[in-house]
Amino acid sequence: MPLIILPKSQLLWVRVAALLCTCTAFSAAAHGAFLPNIFMADWCIFCWAFGFAFTLLVLLAEMFGLQARVPVSWNNFPITVASYAALLCLSASIIFPLWFLKDQSGYGQARDHRVASTVFSCLATLAYVVEVSLTKARPGEVVGYMATAPGLLKVCQTSVACGIFILVSDPVSYSSHAALEWCMAVYCICFILSMGVVVMCVGGCTGYLPVPLPKFLSVYGLLAVAMYLSATILWPVFKFDKRYNSQSPQPKLIAVAVLTAVNFLLYLADLAHSARLVFVSV
Secondary structure: OOOOOOOOOHHHHHHHHHHHHHHHHHHHHHHOOOOOOOHHHHHHHHHHHHHHHHHHHHHHHHHOOOHHHOOOOOOOHHHHHHHHHHHHHHHHHHHHHHHHOOOOOOOOHHHHHHHHHHHHHHHHHHHHHHHHHHHOOOOOOOOOHHHOHHHHHHHHHHHHHHHHHHHHHOOEOOOOOHHHHHHHHHHHHHHHHHHHHHHHHHHOOHHHOOOOHHHHHHHHHHHHHHHHHHHHHHHHHHHHOOOOOOOOOOHHHHHHHHHHHHHHHHHHHHHHHHHHOOOOOO
16 A cells, blocks of 8 residues: 655645646636637647646655656656646636637626636646746756756747647648748657657657767757758748738738747757756756
């Protein structure tokens, strides 16, 4: 019979707060907000459910001392979950009020539930940000890769890429020119490699790489910066220049250009950190 461990720490109570906030957010949205059956509603509920499910898993594993039995690297798993949950809840905190509270009047039951979901989504985002700040690497501390600045940047890079995929897929906006198809290839290749690094670190299988991980990260970082630099230039040229596109710029296309530039800066910062990072432990 495993011994239940209840550590009295800030981290425990932050995770409990995140658990309660995400549970309240998706419960209020699912059972009283009367949301329309559209993708944005499903996305917000998914964001809250993701945070709730994985935070509960982390809490149970640590309460029962099962970290060693979980087939993942526990130095990397909790902070990776918290980082993705923070970004997902942040997206839900922005999308939900814009889609389901804007231009809504009155004080009916549905509106009250939507307001509650928004408030608790913001509180959950704050809780996950605090958790990441409590578990990220400190100078001289032996931690997993995902707790370092490059590891957290990988989470941001993959999340921004997912936003780009959503924006360019409905409707498809990259098939009108070979340069735009190249931009899409950049998004896909860099996303796959960054997510691969995240999965390998969380799965504790970086030792299967044919080259040392720091060298792989440095080479990949340089390649990703060069590829994203080309996409940062080509996407606005072939989407906003009237010689290649006679239509007026659409908000989605402008957002893709902005997110491309954001990811370029993230990969540039990742390269700078990886070049000087003293890799201690994964």
